[in-house]
Amino acid sequence: MEYNLTDEQKDIVSRTRKIAIENIKPVRQKYDREEIFPWDIVKILGEAGLFGVYIPEEYGGRGLGVFELVLVTEELSKVDGGIALCLAATALGAYPILLGANDEQKKRFLSPLATGEKLAAFALTEHEAGSDATALRTTADKDGDDYILNGTKCLITNGGEADIYTVMVVTDKNKGPRGVSAFVVEKGTPGFEFGKKENKLGIRASATRELVFENCRVPKANLLSREGMGLILGLRTFDATRPGVAAQALGIAAGALDEAVAYATKRIQFGKTVASLQAIQYMLADMATEVEAARALLYATARTVDCTRSRTTKESAMAKLYASDVAMRVTTKAIQVFGGRGYMHDYPVEKMMRDAKITQIYEGTNQIQRNEIALALIKESTA
Numbered sequence: 001m002e003y004n005l006t007d008e009q010k011d012i013v014s015r016t017r018k019i020a021i022e023n024i025k026p027v028r029q030k031y032d033r034e035e036i037f038p039w040d041i042v043k044i045l046g047e048a049g050l051f052g053v054y055i056p057e058e059y060g061g062r063g064l065g066v067f068e069l070v071l072v073t074e075e076l077s078k079v080d081g082g083i084a085l086c087l088a089a090t091a092l093g094a095y096p097i098l099l100g101a102n103d104e105q106k107k108r109f110l111s112p113l114a115t116g117e118k119l120a121a122f123a124l125t126e127h128e129a130g131s132d133a134t135a136l137r138t139t140a141d142k143d144g145d146d147y148i149l150n151g152t153k154c155l156i157t158n159g160g161e162a163d164i165y166t167v168m169v170v171t172d173k174n175k176g177p178r179g180v181s182a183f184v185v186e187k188g189t190p191g192f193e194f195g196k197k198e199n200k201l202g203i204r205a206s207a208t209r210e211l212v213f214e215n216c217r218v219p220k221a222n223l224l225s226r227e228g229m230g231l232i233l234g235l236r237t238f239d240a241t242r243p244g245v246a247a248q249a250l251g252i253a254a255g256a257l258d259e260a261v262a263y264a265t266k267r268i269q270f271g272k273t274v275a276s277l278q279a280i281q282y283m284l285a286d287m288a289t290e291v292e293a294a295r296a297l298l299y300a301t302a303r304t305v306d307c308t309r310s311r312t313t314k315e316s317a318m319a320k321l322y323a324s325d326v327a328m329r330v331t332t333k334a335i336q337v338f339g340g341r342g343y344m345h346d347y348p349v350e351k352m353m354r355d356a357k358i359t360q361i362y363e364g365t366n367q368i369q370r371n372e373i374a375l376a377l378i379k380e381s382t383a
């Protein structure tokens with residue numbers, strides 16, 4: 001379908017696709033198997049200017065938006081959804097800074113992110129606080145011009161590899177959700193260490209670790225916006241970054257579809273290609289239709305995020321929900337098209353199915369997305 005991309009957007013897609021095919025595809029199986037963090041790819045993406053597509057020009061980026069971030073993430077994820085996360089998860093960590101930082105903070109933290117010189121991570125989840133973001137236990141107690149952080153974050157994408165962490169902590173236990181604040185904590189800060197590295201089903205080229213804060217002293221200058229704005233910044237961040245998860249899911253699904261079509265047109269059974277069998281044709285037709293529907297919803301959502309100052313919680317939740325469910329259905333069907341070979345590590349579609357599953361879980365499970373959508377519908381009906 002025609003989505004009326006500008007020449008600049010077409011160039012971004014072309015450049016990203018070239019990197020994905022030439023630099024990522026040859027190593028994706030090895031990086032998945034050995035859990036290699038893709039620092040070599042980070043350098044290439046940085047040199048191509050892709051880390052900064054959504055960051056304003058005054059901070060070293062290209063001054064574009066969520067739509068261009070979606071385009072980059074989709075193209076990378078067509079080849080490897082795990083390696084794509086080095087960039088997508090950095091955007092997740094960067095958005096609270098974009099939304100809540102002052103000019104000095106933006107210059108200090110966004111500039112190295114725009115070039116890929118440094119990576120970022122977003123730290124909200126704790127062992128007792130996942131879908132329930134109000135159950136945070138990590139605290140920040142004021143001490144003069146500093147804050148002292150104590151607690152543990154878990155399941156943090158880019159954990160241990162990133163240099164810049166946006167961390168949600170409780171600054172006032174008596175205020176509930178209004179007592180949560182957001183800080184930038186830099187790698188190497190005394191009292192900030194890394195715990196367990198997770199051994200995951202999929203996205204294995206991406207690092208997922210615990211963050212441990214033990215009397216970690218962070219200057220007040222690293223507080224984003226003001227005390228009590230943490231959850232607000234977090235929720236506004238998700239409005240902008242859930243389309244990125246949808247883009248990852250869409251890319252994985254589109255990549256699996258491409259692999260399935262290529263295999264079906266070459267695999268011979270009963271004296272002809274399996275692509276000539278109606279049963280296979282129906283599967284491919286359903287896969288292609290769902291992929292295109294997910295893309296249409298996602299692109300419309302990303303453009304809406306970029307052109308409105310209003311909250312896009314419902315739209316972003318819809319894009320993330322639908323694209324991630326499509327990714328699981330399409331990758332599962334892709335394995336079926338491959339038959340027994342699809343179940344083997346030698347072929348890419350089993351990895352794509354493993355990578356797809358997390359898109360239904362992180363940045364809010366799909367059950368949480370349904371909650372968000374339903375609440376928005378109810379609110380709209382009573383407005």
